[in-house]
Amino acid sequence: MKRTITATVNNNSGVMNRITGLFARRQFNIESITVGMTENPDVSRMTFVVNVDNYRSLDQVIKQLNKQVDVLKVRDITDESTVERELALIKVVAAPQHRSEIEAVASPFRASIIDVGRESVTLQVTGDQEKVEALIDLMKPYGIKELARTGVTAFKRSSKKTTIDNPRYSIIN
Template sequence: MIRTITATVNNSSGVLNRITGLFARRQFNIESITVGVTENPEISRMTFVVNVDNDRALDQVIKQLNKQVDVLKVRDISGDTIVARELALIKVVSTPQNRSEIETLARPFRASIVDVGRDSVTLQVTGDHQKVEALIDLLKPYGIKELARTGATALKRSSKSQSQELKYSFIQ
C-alpha cells in the first residue's frame, strides 16, 4: 500500500542520507521524495511516498526516524486530508505544424509551454499524481523526448475549526 510520510528535520548535510538509509534497511521502496527548506531556513521538510507491505513495519521506521538527532517531527499523513502536488517537465517532439495542437491539449491541464526548440516543446504541469499521469499519457503519441518529475510534496489540510479560528484572529 502507498503511504505518504512527512518529516521536518534540521537543515544540515547528511540528514537525507541517514533518513533514506533507514527506509532502505527496512527494504521500503521510496516511490518519490521531495525535500526543501521551510519558512525557517534552518529546517527542511521531507515528503516520502513509500510502498509498504504492512503498517507494523512502517510504524517501526517512524519510531526509528523520531530517534534521529536531526529529526524534529515525523508523521504518516496517508489517512489525513491533504493537499499534494507534483511538478513535471515534459519535452515533447513537436513540429511547427503541431505546436498549437499540443498547446490546446495542455490547456485543460493548466500546463504551460516553458521552452520551444526547433523539433520539440517543453511543458510544465503541476497537480496531483493522476493529473500529471493523464497529461503524460495524452502526450505519448507525439513522442516524449525527456521527462523530469519532482514526486509528490504534501501538507495536511487545515480543518474547518482551524480555518475559523484563523479567520476570527484576523478580524480582531
Template sequence: MKRTISTLVNNNSGVLNRITGLFARRHFNIESITVGITENPNVSRMTFVVIADTMNNIEQVLKQLHKQVDVLKVKDITDESIIARELALIKIVAFPEQRGEISALVNTFRASTIDIGRESMTLQVVGDHNKVEALIDLLRPYGIKELARTGETALSRSSKKALAEPNRLSLIN
C-alpha cells in the same frame, strides 16, 4: 500499500542520507522524495512516498525516524486531508503544424509551455499524481524526448472540509 510520510528535520548535511539508509535497511521502496527548506532556514521538510507491506512495518519505521538526532517531527499523513502536488517538465517532439493541437491539450490540464524549439516543446505541469500521469499518457503519442519529475510534496489541509470554487478555495470549519 502506498504511504506518504512528512518529516521535519534539522537542515544539516548528511540527514537525507541517514534517513534514506533507514528506509533501505527496512527494505522499503521509496517511490518519491522531495526535500526543501521550510519557513525556518534551519529546518527542512522531507516528503516520502513509500511502498510498505504492512502497517506494522510503517509504524516501525516511524518509531526509528523519531529516534534520529536531526529529526524534529514525523507524521504519516496518508489518511489525513492533505494537499499534494507534483511538478513535471516534459520535452516532446512538436513540429510547427502540431503545436496548436498540443497547446489545446496543455491548456486543458492548466499546464504551460515554457520552451519551444524547432522540433520540440517543453511543458510544465503541476498537480496531483493522477493529473501529471494523465497528461504524460496523452503526450506519449507525440514522442517524449525527456521527462523530469519532482515527486510528490504534501501538507495537511487547514480544515477538514474544503469547498473548491473556480480559481479559489473556500474553507468551511
C-alpha cells in the same frame, strides 16, 4: 500499500542520507522523495511516498526516524486531508504545425509551454500524480524526448475553522 510520510528535519548535511538509509534497511521502496527548506531556513521538510507490506514495519520505521537527532517530527499523512502536488517538465517532439494541437491538449491540465525549440516544446504541469500521469499519457503519441518529475510534496490541510484576530480577515472554511 502506498503511504505518504512527512518529516521535518534540521537542515544539516547528511540528514537525508541517514533517513533514506532507514527506509533501505527495512527494504521499503521509496517511490518518490522531495526535500526542501521550510519557512525557517534551519528546517527542511521531507515528503516520502513509500510502498509498505504492513503497518507494523511502517510503525517501526517511524519510531526509528523519531529517534534520529536531526529529526524534529514525523507523520504518516496518508489517511489525513492533505494538499499534494507534483511538478513535471515534459519535452515533446513538436513540429511547428503540431504545436497548437499540443497546446490545446495541455490546456485543460493547466499546463503551460515554457520553452520552444525548433523541433520540440517543453510543457510544465503541476497537480496530483493522476493529473500528471494523464498528461504524460496524452503526450506519448507525439513523442516524449525528455521527462523530469519532482515527486510528490505534501502537507496536512488547514483545519475546517480558521479565524484570525483581525475581523476584516476572519475566515471560516
